[in-house]
Amino acid sequence: MEFDQKIAISAESMRPIDDPYFQLLGESNAFCQEVLRTLLKDEQLMVIESKTQYSIKGAHRGVILDAFCRTSRGFCNIEVQNEAVNDDIRRARFHSSIITTTKTRKRTQFKDIPNVVIVYISEYDALKSGHAVTEIRRCQNVDDKWCPIEDGELIIFANTAIKEDTIQSELLQLFLCEGEIDNKHFKEFSRQSHYYKSDEKGCERMSMTFQDYRKELIAEGEARGEVKGENRLSKLIEQLMEAERMDDVTKALKDEKARKRFYREMGIID
Numbered sequence: 682m683e684f685d686q687k688i689a690i691s692a693e694s695m696r697p698i699d700d701p702y703f704q705l706l707g708e709s710n711a712f713c714q715e716v717l718r719t720l721l722k723d724e725q726l727m728v729i730e731s732k733t734q735y736s737i738k739g740a741h742r743g744v745i746l747d748a749f750c751r752t753s754r755g756f757c758n759i760e761v762q763n764e765a766v767n768d769d770i771r772r773a774r775f776h777s778s779i780i781t782t783t784k785t786r787k788r789t790q791f792k793d794i795p796n797v798v799i800v801y802i803s804e805y806d807a808l809k810s811g812h813a814v815t816e817i818r819r820c821q822n823v824d825d826k827w828c829p830i831e832d833g834e835l836i837i838f839a840n841t842a843i844k845e846d847t848i849q850s851e852l853l854q855l856f857l858c859e860g861e862i863d864n865k866h867f868k869e870f871s872r873q874s875h876y877y878k879s880d881e882k883g884c885e886r887m888s889m890t891f892q893d894y895r896k897e898l899i900a901e902g903e904a905r906g907e908v909k910g911e912n913r914l915s916k917l918i919e920q921l922m923e924a925e926r927m928d929d930v931t932k933a934l935k936d937e938k939a940r941k942r943f944y945r946e947m948g949i950i951d
Contacts, residue, residue, distance in 0.1 A: 692884070692891040694925040697874075698804055698841065698856040700747070701894040703761045705886065706873050707733040707748030715869040717750070717757060719852045720800055720814060720839055727753040739779045746776065755796030755833070756780050761856070762803040764931045769807040773799045773817075773836050781834075796833040802856060806842045813843045813850040895922070913949060920947045 695702040706712050714728035728750050735749035748759040758776050762769065780797050801807065808815050817836040820827040841853045848866060855862055855870055862874035876883035895918060921930045921943065932939040 692887045698761050701891045704733045711869045757798040759800045773801050799836045802839045806840045813845045814839045
């Protein structure tokens, strides 16, 4: 099988929660708007602009946001995470703070600081709340009763692990679909899915994006010095992709024990 064919097959197995696919989906204002309206329960919200892989820098460090949106309500960052490798709660908090500080103009009055929403979609229940969608807001303790404070910040943790009989959960389950999506409740999600899974130009774009993603994974592994020789890591990634084991590609880079296990499993080392 030629390498280009391997790329195409692996791209076909991409799910919306996987970075390369979401990178394409998030370019659509209409797609982000549909997702945000559903999870925020706000049918009036408008997405004015959406940028994927958006680099934003603070005083000491920066982040790359999966989908950064300017909305009729302020700013919103949609993050997708399929591997529990970070402190999700503090990560969301940092994203909110860096967006607030960098998007607040000089001499802005505190009352005019922009509203910021973080929507954190994961393949696991990051909060262990037992719910598909959980809102986080600042609160004050009044007579031993916690009451929300409206400070312009909202963090939404959503996950695909908990299935509920709600429209929000129905949307979240779509993020796990490898094939083309056809859902009457989510027309824009379905339209984008058809383009990237069935349209010739869309499939080509998906394959090119996935190929770039593969190169980034190799570069990341080499930069960490965790693997001696690009050929060995490249071979491992190619074999895992051919087997459509995308979660294991991420594990191979993040977890040294898992990486060594995959090397032995694939016959790359004894």
